[in-house]
Amino acid sequence: MTQTTAAAPAQRSVAILGSTGSIGTQAIDIVSRNPDRFRVTALSAGGGQPRLLAQQAVQCRAALVGLATGDQHAFARVLQEEARAAGRSSYRPDIVVGPDASEQVARCGADVVLNGITGSIGLRPTLAALDAGSTLALANKESLIVGGPIVTRAARPGQIVPVDSEHSAIAQSLRAGSEREVRRLVITASGGPFRGLPFEELKRVSPQQALAHPNFAMGKVITTNSATLVNKGLEVIEAHLLFDIPFDRIDVVVHPQQCIHSMVEFVDGAVVAQIGLPTMLVPIALGLGWPDRVPEAEAPIDWSKAADWRFEPLNDDAFPAVRLAREVGMAGSTYPAVYNAANEECVAAFHDGRITFTDIVGTVRSVVDDHAASDAELTVEQVLAAETWARAHAQEILDRR
Missing domain, CATH: 3.40.50.720 (NAD(P)-binding Rossmann-like Domain)
Structure with missing residues (x-):
């Protein structure tokens, strides 16, 4: 042959x-x-x-x-x-x-x-x-x-x-079946440095503690977003837009080790996951080479070493950012832009000592609730105007605190 x-x-x-x-x-x-x-x-x-x-x-x-x-x-x-x-x-x-x-x-x-x-x-x-x-x-x-x-x-x-590791993992896992065979997407989250803490204790955490991500060294905004789980809320919206899956079929599960980057559940009950070290090398390499893989982009997991992987449900009461992101994602229009811009202002205020950790998402909620989006077809100019409004309105609310 x-x-x-x-x-x-x-x-x-x-x-x-x-x-x-x-x-x-x-x-x-x-x-x-x-x-x-x-x-x-x-x-x-x-x-x-x-x-x-x-x-x-x-x-x-x-x-x-x-x-x-x-x-x-x-x-x-x-x-x-x-x-x-x-x-x-x-x-x-x-x-x-x-x-x-x-x-x-x-x-x-x-x-x-x-x-x-x-x-x-x-x-x-x-x-x-x-x-x-x-x-x-x-x-x-x-x-x-x-x-x-x-x-x-x-x-x-x-x-x-x-190129986000979670969405790269979903894109890879989707290769295992057809579009009609997909039941739901499961996005994994590390849970950040405050995983397991109740809401009342989160009120007392410091900016330095919020920047102590358990697995990654990132910039101030992204690291804080990982601590509040705003980042995971943004990823839920991103998954909806990338893969055209309704929000009620996109779940978030806490996986502290971050070796399973995300999963796809199929209609027959099978779950296909993409597994790898908690780095960005494979998603970046796939982004450049898609659909072909790049040999030796990253070292594989060493299966000769014992390891435990844990999964926990997301505590929406302590970390309401994901729930709020679903709301703004379903509302569409300029609401996601308002959510994102208001959050950036609140993260800065938290690190300046103006508000507590839990005030970040609380203030974003207030800005979103006060927003009135246009019914017209979305334009770049509308997005930028909504962001400007959100930043100014967030500051007004912050000044009153």
């Missing part, structure tokens, strides 16, 4: 938005280990770490580099210093600076655009990548959540590949 060998996947061009953040730096690591599979053609970042961005650009020989803030001439000098130090003095990329830099990079026509920006500021770059016809590897969940139907209408089938 003659055996045939499958052809190796063609090399893909990649643009990385938010390249100096955790997702971006890990993506560059994966690209550098797989030069036959990927090449970085464009990078963008906020501008807070210009030397790191310059080093990344020189390493990848990116043709286009964007900064949201900073001075173009100053960055060009830093870039040339790094190029000379690397022995690449002839390296001269195009440089764009300004609030639309990531949007310009997203439009560059790369095969894959990895959106690793944090926050709803990633909405326009997400739409730009989709409009350019690139595959969108989406780590910036907020752009999908606040954009909702704007983003889903702009995307062709299969154009968005989720």
Whole structure:
């Protein structure tokens, strides 16, 4: 019998938005280990770490580099210093600076655009990548959540590949059956640093305690969102939009070890889970290579070592963020944008010592309750206006506390 060998996947061009953040730096690591599979053609970042961005650009020989803030001439000098130090003095990329830099990079026509920006500021770059016809590897969940139907209408089938570990796990698990065979999605949550604490005790936790995530080192907002479970609420909305599953068929279960990244339950009672170490390397690699896997993206679990995995129900009374997210997700329109923007204001107020930990979601609830969304078809301008209103109204409520 003659055996045939499958052809190796063609090399893909990649643009990385938010390249100096955790997702971006890990993506560059994966690209550098797989030069036959990927090449970085464009990078963008906020501008807070210009030397790191310059080093990344020189390493990848990116043709286009964007900064949201900073001075173009100053960055060009830093870039040339790094190029000379690397022995690449002839390296001269195009440089764009300004609030639309990531949007310009997203439009560059790369095969894959990895959106690793944090926050709803990633909405326009997400739409730009989709409009350019690139595959969108989406780590910036907020752009999908606040954009909702704007983003889903702009995307062709299969154009968005989720990079959040939970949604990547669901996408992988869905391969085990047809769409009509899916009963429900099960999103796992670590439970954060306050898992098991009752609501009354949560009133006394400190900002430092909220930043002590049991498994990951992340930024202030994301880590606090993991402690309040706002992040998990956002993921429920994201799962609904990505997979077109009704909210009443999306569950959340607490799994402290975070080795099972999420699961799909099928109509025959079978549950298919994606299992791996609690890192982002596999989801990022799949985002770049989908539907093909990238060999050695991450080390597998060592099955020779004993381990216990635990599952617990979510305590909605102590952590009401997920319940509220379901409400705003079902309401649609600008409500998810209001939820997200109000939460960002409240997280900042918590870390400034203005409110308690439990006041975060309580204040978000008040802002959402006071919001009146338009019945008109959602636009980017409506989303941005709703966010502005939510931030201002949150501050009004916070000032009264």
